[in-house]
Amino acid sequence: MTDPATPAPDGLFADEGGCLRCSWCRATPLYRHYHDHEWGFPVDDERRLFEKLCLEGFQAGLSWLTILNKREALRAELAQFEAEELARFGPAEVERMLGNPAIVRHRGKIESAINNARCVLRLRAEWGSLARYVWSWAPQAQQGRPERLTGAAVRALTTSAASTALSKDLKKRGFSFVGPTTMYAFMQAMGLVNDHVHGCSVRERAQAQRAAFAPPAGSGHGV
Template sequence: MPPKLAPSPAAGLFTDDTHTTRCAWCQATPLYRHYHDSEWGFPVDDERRLFEKICLEGFQAGLSWLTILNKRESFRQGFANFDAEQVARFGEVEVKRLLADAGIVRHAGKIASTINNARRVIDLRREFGSLGAYVWKLEPLAADRPEKVTLDTYKATPLSPASTALSKDLKKRGWTFVGPTTMHAFLQAMGLVNDHLEGCASREKALAARKAFKPPA
């Protein structure tokens, strides 16, 4: 009698040799799966991590997230561990250094954008107290996501009102590389939007972490 086979995962999911089911986009490497399991969709309020996420999502434009993730440590070294106060002081010397750094994505426009956005972070802190307080005030707009996210529902609603509103307001404040698609990826990454698909082992963990999370005031 042939052994029982595990049911095939739903569209958009995959099951590895440990019988763990995950979102299919993280299938490529163990590093990708670790990011999916421990970071993506889990709430964040740490100022450095939030700024890093916005910057790296901007660098990803036109590239894969895996490319950025593989270079993340080099980005951290190059951009003062994404301390906005330090990056805001970067000048011509730092820009030349970064353009010569093969460990990062050497895109002059994106490097200049990161420095500009660091200065805009400081402006936001004066008004809202922290970058986290500013971003998490969009939480009500992010609550429109379906209770059960499947590949079909995700394709039908690839953005959220929160990502559109965030992009529009940041652009008004002088930020760059913050289009709606980039901002939706940021909101997914920081846990304000949970787009782990139904059936993914990390979906309920992310929901539980979100429930226990107290957004910054």
């Protein structure tokens, strides 16, 4: 805790009780809840991983807060991001979704989510699970990452060697809206890296969960 009247370090803000958090989640209670309970914590749940892969694509050109506010509506329209069901969607479902103002009405992004569902089914047939594949790309080294993450350092971390390699491999497999920056945001959110700023009240908790987490077994690409 810190005195709310004391200016917070770069990249952090203090709430009314003096709790320090990463400054990007300041806008709304929903954003703070996402920061405190989801962002940066390791995930191996198949549906959540696929959902985040799709939602990062929907975010392209938008803010994550916009997507977070529309997440429930997107879940309802996109079969709760159950890949087997979503893969069966066709032109009729796309046209229906384009008429729903509660979601991101972008034909390319909607069609991408359906395409990526089909791609992930093929990937699972090869790897056994999306989780095994994703965690095989967890970085083994922290090259280029400062020992203490300041706000400026986190803002500069928009891609990495691992996210670039993951993006390239996914594109080869037919996935879309999976550029290196999008994949780095995915890795941040799913806990493959911990980019909570040093001093953030959540950083150590996310770090402890990552230390206790056993990634699904699989050959590692770790870059």
